[in-house]
Amino acid sequence: MKTATLGHANRLAARTQRLRASTIREILKVTQQPDVISFAGGLPAPELFPRQELADAAARILADPVNGPNSLQYSVTxxxxxLRAWVAKRLHDVWGVEISPDDVLVTGGSQQGLDLIGKVFLDPGDTVVLENPSYLGAIQAFDAYQAEYLTVATDALGMVPDSLERALRTAPHPPKLVYLVPNFGNPTGVTLAAERRETIVRICERFDVPLAEDDPYGELRYEGRHFTPLIAHPTTGTIIYLGTNSKICAPGLRVAWMVCRDPAVRERIVPAKQAADLHTNTFCQYLITEYVRDDAAFTAHVEAIKNCYRERRDAMREAMRAHMPDDVRYNEPSGGLFFWATVERPNFDTEALLHEVAERRRVAFVPGRAFFPHRDVKNTMRLNFSNMPPERIHEGIKRLADGLRIA
Ligand SMILES: Cc1ncc(COP(=O)(O)O)c(C=O)c1O
Known part of the structure; x- marks a missing residue:
């Protein structure tokens, strides 16, 4: 008798073909053992989570006869x-951006914002223009909508406007979206120069292509001044700005926001989100709203995060300068969570290096290949510094440098 085939993998939708668990994630599971110094995740420092303040805020909400029940009820999409009003005010206070609370949509993390952008803009085969490398989670989100990618050159000042213009002019089909991370990008730590920002808005306007500005790290600047976000520049085009609570409060709450001034686009995003989850977790939205009500305490909290990460960034910079071989080139970021290093040796493969150093030297990082939309660059790595105290950073970079020296 013929054995029945197990399951219905042959009935899966074509769009699932690019949805595969990453092999790197499998390696990185091993690196969660306590003796491994991991620079792999993009994790905030858990000791900075405002646990007591959130506990107090939760108690106040639940004890309130109106907010208590409402915070546990279904809510609006x-x-x-x-919370929408607070987001509008914070964008104004921090960035000088004028928006209305009606322009704000609360999402389940910025990751959901990226998925919704894919859902409303991308048909199979549509082109997304990206930096090279780009945030892996955005590539994963757009992969699910069967996007094709057109990459644009990026230098120490971020996306290169001439390269963007050329890509849009010569694209075989008009691209549907330009996606970029303007501040302390993931993975490169690069910030888009102030003088390039309006130019990029104008290019997108001229080629009639929407722009997604993903900004989870903007508030985490350790020196220098903030640059104006792209969404601050008046345009007849569409800009969708993504911000998140993940890096300034707690990522596990999964509360973020997308800002879109274009009502015709918002009208499509709202039902797309409704179909996915009806609305973002009501209680967490109340919790954050209550927590940030004490503006001075929240500002002090963000300062404490910056002070801690600045110290860790400095520790990684010192360790890199002291230990890295001369043929390893790296950035020195003035914000965010990452260093980005390139090993300048012919055919060098950081995935092989990860296998070696994770096993033998108990140190881990993320090989850079997955951040390149065409997966064609193998000699880079991303190193996170927010999740580890300075002594461990020194020790880990020394272990990694030793591994690199004999690789
Ligand atoms: C560039 C970028 N966008 C979006 C996200 C997702 O953020 P969230 O936790 O709000 O989903 C991250 C998380 O690391 C990120 O680096």
Whole structure:
């Protein structure tokens, strides 16, 4: 008798073909053992999570006869109105951006914002223009909508406007979206120069292509001044700005926001989100709203995060300068969570290096290949510094450098 085939993998939708668990994630599971110094995740420092303040805020909400029950109830898809109003005010206070609370949609992490952008803009085969390398989670989100990628050159000042213009002019089909991370990008730590920002907005306007500005790290600047976000520049085009609570409060709450001034686009995003989850977790939206009500305490909290990460960034910079072989080139970021290093040796493969150093030297990082939309660059790596105290950073970089020297 013929054995029945197990399951229905042959019935899966074509769009699932690019949705595969990453082999790197499998390696990185090993690196969660306590003796491994891991620079792999993009994790905030858990000791900075405002646990007591959130516990107090939760108690106040639940004890309140109106907010208590409402915070546990179904809610509106666009988001909790006081939270939308806070986002509009914070964008104004920090960045000088004028928006209305109606322009704000609360999402389940910025990751959901990226998925919704894919859902409303991308048909199979549509082109997304990206930096090279780009945030892996964005590539994964757009992969699910069967996007094709057109990469644009990036230098120490971020996306190169001439390269963007050339890509848009010579693309075989008009691209549907330009995606970029303007501040302390993931993975490169690079910030888009102030003088390039308006130019990029104008190019997108001229070629009639929407722009997605993903900004989870903007507030985490350790020196120098903030640059104006792209969404601050008036344009007849569409800019969708993504911000998140993940790096300034707690990522496990999964609360973020997308800002879109274009009502015709918002009208499509809202039902797309409704179909996915009805609305973002009501209680967490109330919790954050209540937590940030004490503006001075919240500002002090963000300062404490910056002070801690600045010290860790300095520790990684010192360790890199002291230990890295001369043929390893790296950036020195003034914000965010990452160093990005390139090993300048012919055919060098950081995935092989990870196998070696994770096993033998108990240190881990993320090989850079997955951040390149065409997976064609093998000699880079991303190193996170936010999740580890300075002594461990020194020790880990020394172990990695020793591994690199004999690789
Ligand atoms: C560039 C970028 N976008 C989006 C996200 C996702 O953020 P969230 O936790 O809000 O989903 C991250 C997380 O690391 C990121 O680096």
């Amino acid at each position: 666009e988001g909790h109105p006081p």
